Structure formats: C-alpha cells, structure tokens
Amino acid sequence: MDFATLAPFLVGVIISGLVLGFVYAIIALGYTMVYGVLQLINFAHSEVFVTGAVVGFEIFRVLADNPMNGYLKLLIALIAAMAASGGLNVLIERLAYRPLRNAPRLVPLITAIGVSLILQDLIRIIEGFQGRFDLTYQLPQGFSTPFCGPESSCVSVGNFLSKIGISLQIKEVVMVLVALLSLAALNYLVNFTKLGRAIRAVAQDRVTAGLMGIDANGIISLTFLIGGALGGVSGVLFGLKFGTVNAYSGFDPGIIAFTAAVLGGIGSIPGAVLGGLVLGVIQNLIGVTNILGDALGIANLGVIDSSYQRIGGFLVLVLILIFKPTGLLGRSNVEKV
Amino acid sequence: MTAIRPGSQPPISAPDRSIWLIVIAVISSALLLVSQEQNWLAALPSAVRNFLKNPLVASLVLTLFLANLLFAYRWKAHLWAKLLVGGLSLFLILPWAGRDNTSVLDLAIQIGIFAALSLGLNIVVGLAGLLDLGYIAFFAVGAYTWGIFGSGQIGKVLTYFKDNGGNNGPVVALGGLVLVIITALSLRAINRVKGKRPPLTSAAFLLAAFGLLAGVTLLVRGIVVLASANAAGFASGVNPNFFWLFLILAVAAAASVGVLIGLPVLKLKGDYLAIITLGLGEVIRVLANNLSTYSNGSQGITPIGSASVPWFDSLAAALGFSPAQYNLFFLYFVVLAIIAIIILANMRLDRSKIGRAWIAIREDEVAAQAMGIPLVKTKLIAFATGASFAGVMGVIFAAKQGFISPESFILNQSISVLSMVVLGGLGSIPGVILGAAVVTILNISLLPSLGEATASLNLPPQVNPAQLQRLVFGSILVAMMLFRPEGLLPSVRQRRMMHEDDDPTDNQTPQDSIAGELNPENAAEVYSPGVATRADDERGGGTQ
Secondary structure (H helix, E strand, O other): OOHHHHHHHHHHHHHHHHHHHHHHHHHHHHHHHHHHHHOOOOOOHHHHHHHHHHHHHHHHHHOOOOOOOHHHHHHHHHHHHHHHHHHHHHHHHHHHHHHHOOOOOHHHHHHHHHHHHHHHHHHHHHHHOOOOOOEEOOOOOOOOOEOOOOOOOOOOHHHHHHHOOOOOEHHHHHHHHHHHHHHHHHHHHHHHOHHHHHHHHHHHOHHHHHHOOOOHHHHHHHHHHHHHHHHHHHHHHHHHHHOEEOOOOOHHHHHHHHHHHHHHOOOOHHHHHHHHHHHHHHHHHHHOHHHHHHHHOOHHHHHOOHHHHHHHHHHHHHHHHHHOOOOOOOOOOOOOO | OOOOOOOOOOOOOOOOOHHHHHHHHHHHHHHHHHHHOHHHHHHOOHHHHHHHHOHHHHHHHHHHHHHHHHHHHHOOOOHHHHHHHHHHHHHHHHHHHHHHOHHHHHHHHHHHHHHHHHHHHHHHHHHOOOOOOOOHHHHHHHHHHHHHHOOOHHHHHHHHHHHHOOOOHHHHHHHHHHHHHHHHHHHHHHHHOOOOOOHHHHHHHHHHHHHHHHHHHHHHHHHHHHHHHHHHHHOOOOOHHHHHHHHHHHHHHHHHHHHHHHHHHOOOOHHHHHHHHHHHHHHHHHHHHHOHHHHOHHHOEOOOOOOOOHHHHHHHHHOOOOHHHHHHHHHHHHHHHHHHHHHHHHHHHHHOHHHHHHHHHHHOHHHHHHOOOOHHHHHHHHHHHHHHHHHHHHHHHHHHHOOEOHHHHOHHHHHHHHHHHHHHOOOOHHHHHHHHHHHHHHHHHHHHHHHHHOHHHOOOHHHOHHHOHHHHHHHHHHHHHHHOOOOOOOOHHHHHHHOOOOOHHHHHOOOOHHHHHHOOOOOOOOOOOOHHHHHHOHHHHOOO
16 A cells, blocks of 8 residues: 555544544543532433433434434434433432542442443333334434535535545544534533533532532532433434444443543543543554555554554553543642641 | 431441350351251251252252351341351361362352452443443453463464474564554653643553554564473473462553553443443453464363472371362462452442542542543453452462363353442442342352252153253343342432432331441441541531
C-alpha cells in the first residue's frame, strides 16, 4: 500500500474513530454529570444507557412498517429513550443513592455495582419474555446508505469525501449531529441558565448551596435526570453505530466511556468530550495497526490486533495521568490540612 | 460523637451458649454427613431421603454446617467448646463429607481461596484506603506462574525457543546478567544520594530502572534459550514437587507486579486510582489472552499438575478417599494452612507500625505525610502485600482447577472480591472472611441449587433462579449497603464512623453484640485497626 492510498485510509479510520468517539463522549457525559455532583462512580450508568438502547430498539421495531419519515422515527426513539433512561436514573438515585448520602464513598459505589447487576438481569428477563436476547436495530430506509452515493450528482462534502476514498454513511453523519446538538444543549443548560448555576453550586458545596436556598436533593435528582437522558441519547447512538445490543453489552462501552471521562478530567464536561474523541480515534487506530505495519514494512506490528483496542486506551490513560494527574482538562483542587 | 473507648462500655452479660453451640454442631454435622453419604441415605425412609436429597435442602444443610464455625467464633462459650467445634468441623467432618461428595471439598477450597483474596484486598482497600478494581490481576499472575510451569505449556515455550531462539543463549544471558548488576548497583548508588535530588539524578534513576527491567528480560530470555535444549524433558511440566517453590515464586511474582503497577499510579487518588487499576487489571488479562506462546491464549492451559505428598496420599487412601480425590484432599489442607498464615500475618500487620501508617494514610494523606510517613513506599508495601496473598492463592487455584484461561480473571471477579470485603465489613478480618464465605456459598451452592430445586415447577426459563444470580446478588448488595452499610462483622472503628450521629445508647442494645467483644472477657475479639492506636495514645486517638 503506498502513500496515496494510505492517506485517505488513515483519514477514514480517524473519521470513523471520531464518530465512535462521539458515542463514548455522550456516555461519558452521563458519568461526568453524576460524578460532578456526588463524586460517585455511577457503575449503573452502563445499564442506564443500555435501557436507552433497548427502548430505542423497541420504538424502531414498532414503527418499522410505519411509512413515517425516518428522521421522525429517530426523533421519537430519542425522546422515548431519554425519558426512559432519565426516569430510571432518577429512580435509582432516589432508592439506592440518596439514603447513603453521608456514608463513606465505597458504600454507594458497591450499591451502584449492585444496581447495575440487577438492571442487567431485569433487561434480560423483560426482553427474554418476548423471546429476544440480541436486539438488532431495524433502521429506517436510507440510514445505512453512503452519505452521498457515487451516482448522486450533489456537489457536497459527502461527494468530495467519497471521491478521495473515504466512505461515510448517513447514519454516521446523523449520529454526529445528534451528539453535537445534545452537547450544545447541555453546555447551554449548565453554563448559561439559572438551573445550571444551581447544579454547579450543589456540585461545589451541597450544604452551603442548601443554605443559599437551593433544594439540593431536587437539583441532584435533576442532574440524574439529565445524566440519564444523555445515557438514553447515547444508547440510541450506540444502537445506530453497532446495530445490535443485548442486556450485557453496556459493560464494555461503559468502561471505555468512564475511562474517557477520567482521561478528560472527571467532572469536566469538555474534558469528557475530548476524552471520548481521543479514545475513539485511538481504538480505531489500534484496530488497523497490522495494516499500518504492513504498509510501513514493520512486520512485528502484526501481533497487535483489535483485541488490544481496550488496553490501548488504558495505556494512554496511564501515560496521561502520570504527567497530568487530573486528566486533560481537569482542575486540581488545592489540598487543605 | 461521644468518645467511646474500648472498655468504657458496661460489659454485656450474654448467656453462656456452650451447650447450644455443641448441640447445633452435632445436629448440623449429622445432617451434613447423612445428606452426603449414600449408604446412610439408603437406610432412611424414602420421604426423608427425598427431602435430604433435594439440592436446596442439601445446600442449606451445608450452609448451616459452615455457620457453626461462625457461631463458634461469635457466641459466648467456653474456649474448649469453641475449639472442639471448630477443630472437629474443619479437620474431621468437612473432609469426611467431602469424601462422599467432592463438591463439598471443592466449595470449601473455593471459600478459602476467596477468603485469602478478600484478606489481601482488605489490606489495600480496608487499611490503606486505595480503591483497587484490578485486584484479580495478581491472582492471575500467581495462577499463570504455576499454570505455565506445572503443565506441558513450559515444554511448548521451550520448543518454540528451540526453533526460534537462535543459538546465542549464553551471550544473551551473560549480557542480561551484566546489565542487571550494573543497573542494580547504580540504582543503589543513586538511592544513597542525600538531600534534594537534582533532576539529572531522577532521570538517571528512571534510566537505570528501565535498564534493570531490560536486563532481567534479557537474562530470562537467555536462560530460556539455554534451557530450550532439553525441551523434550518438560513435555508434562516441571517436577510436581516444585509446587512448593512455585508457591513462593508466585508470592514474589505477584508482589513485583504489584510494585510495577503501583509505582507509576500511586500518585493518583481515589477514583483515578480505581480506574487505572481497573485498566491495568484488564491489561494483564488481555496479555494473557494474546501472548499465546506463553499462555496458550484464550484456550487456556490444561492439565495443570499439583504436588503430591506420598504419606498424605496414603493417609487419604486409608481414610477411604478415591485416588481422584487425593488432590482436593491435599489442597484443602494446604489452603487451611495458608489461610492460617495469612490471618496471622494480617493480625500482626494490623497492629504493626506499617499497619498504623496505612490507616493514617487512609484517614488523611496529607496529615500522614506531614507526620513523616513516606507515602509512596507505604502504599507500595500495601499493594505488594495484598498482591502476594492473591499470588499464593492463584497457584492453589490453578492446581485445584487443573485449567486456567483468561476468562477466570475478568473484571467481575475483582468486583466480586471487593463486594466480599465490603459486605463482610471493611477492615475487619473475621468480617471479610465471613463476606467471602457468604458470597461464595451464595454463588456456587445456594443459587444453583435453588435453580435445581425449582426445576420441576416449570417456571419460564427467564425467571429460573439459576439464571437470576446477578439479580439476587445485586439485590443483596444493595440491601446490605442500605440497611447495614458497615458490613456483617464490622471492625470497631468502621462501626463508629458509620454511627457517629446515633444515640450513644445504641451501642448497648443487645443486637449490637459486637460491643460485647470490646470486653476482653467475651473471648471473641475483633481485630480492628485503630484499637491499638487508641490504647497507645488516648489523647490523639480518643475521638475521630
């Protein structure tokens, strides 16, 4: 493979890594929101996002024969998934985390693990009663076609991309757009509204915020609602990207997304996005190391195959944390004795 | 919180339960033996036989029997009664029941393995306060250390090097040795530099450390290439008698991996440390999956041999064990011995200077540092100690199963061990052992037998209890944390922390019988970190 074919191939790998990265970023935001206010690794978030993916699947399945516009179906799926995941997250917080507000930090962590196990089995049971385990997304027509087909006459980014040998599907463009929209909405909500200010106040100091007339419990519930809704969005995106989802498939992306959140500096919203994108790209690059090795004439790179994708992300995390212990965009807090 | 010091509470006059203890022990032992022994079962009327043969009943009987040990530990009774019940249960009844039903012995060994793992993790999380989510990696290191050498895998590795290693073995080994000596000496020299280190020294230290690593790698490679000439001699692994050597080697290997993992990441705190250890645990698993030359990849290594002690085997034969069971019988006692050593080590560590340093770091890192505790060194020792316990048990695990694959060392196992520690009571030695026993019995015995027992009810497969392990286990975790967050047998210190706001009279209610254990007369003593510190220095340690 020479440089002329290698370059677009690499760009393609990076672009598809970015698309994957946006999915991770939105999942990571769910972790970050919860971590920001409670300093709790919400292990149950991966199941919250799988719930979103399952709801999205059900919507697409029910609407499969409906002659409705595909984008409208996607919108309905997104809203339903957001509602379900957000509601679930609030419920989890109310039942499993709130009674433990003042317990040592390991205690809610274990509860979160317990909740995550419970949800895995519940999802499996509920879908199992209808004889399903692996849920395959039935996408509306046209979602999987190339972003601008070769015969299409449009003069567009898609056409340009396909001309230099980069393939992009419509669903990938849609995914990135949805992710960017939710990011913008979240950013506006947290940074430019009164509600966002309350959330930030509670995150900084729950007790003092309460003294200032903020209903801390309400705000925490709300944060879980937002985090869960983001989980719902990412669940549908995950379904779009990978096509199938089952009760246990939240685990891997959950871990990666949490790594992304830590990589960017946990608690930081732009950090979570940056971390997600970095991990998505790195994963995709590791997946093609053997091809790169062939192209560059380095034979031994062939042993690094896609099974190294996950640890690649972790190694990057270790490296970055050694030099920057609070993550890429995290702030270090001053220690007081 | 009001300052409650050990001994300041009124002694609780629990009734002496020696009689009850013995009665229950006799009943449960008899039930266990009858339910496992085919000949005795056959003599019973068929209704009773069917009842006892019900998997759920059998599992409950086993659980009740194991609970004896807990009663013996917890109840107020004469020492001789406790020792009698404990000793007979462990050394006579359990092996006896295991002779007729190997799964009993298997379960006991499994409980022992997890108890040791929990004790190790207890040091890291419970004492030093370092949240480690990749703990199972050290277990994997131990298991693979023996797995590779105790099976034909070492022969395969040597054959590979015979074919691909070239014939410069002596040169590589010699070069490695020289490099190791030079770098070790320079590390030592750099370490002796007093005062504030200039950046150059730090760089040199790093360089020398890498050199040492490279030297060890070269040395090992050279030795392997040298040894590859006799690859044929290792077709079924090394001599099983080397098992004992590998028990020690596994401790060393796991401890060094603990230090290696710990060195770069111990500067991090809390959740950062959690996610990094989780990641490094995954790294070890993925390496085991991919370095197929050494670990045989995802197919795993089998069959893994185990040591055999001739007189022990003849003892087992005399007791009526079948040859296939010798191994389990032998490993059961090895596990008992190792657990005893580990418990002893834990108790000593708890009370030692280093144990107090760990607690200090857990409570307040900055203050501990200000008091002159070397942070990194102390944390590394905690990591290495915890890891070494896991390493030993890894060897036992490999020898017991005869088969290891990367699937045995997934993240869920780490989480499972962590939940044992928290469920039993963070920082409390009897607590984490109980936690390990409860979780293991639940996962291996009770839930599967519940599934078998309900098999005739024609439940839809989705709600078959055997399939609901996650649901049940998760619910127990959540319920425990909500209603008894300090664990089943909390350490004294942990308990105080959790109940800071409670009415002090709560400590005297009968169900809080643990308070009775603060009184030395109520024989059973919870070894808790912090008690010793308080007694030594009441002014500083009196309140939190």
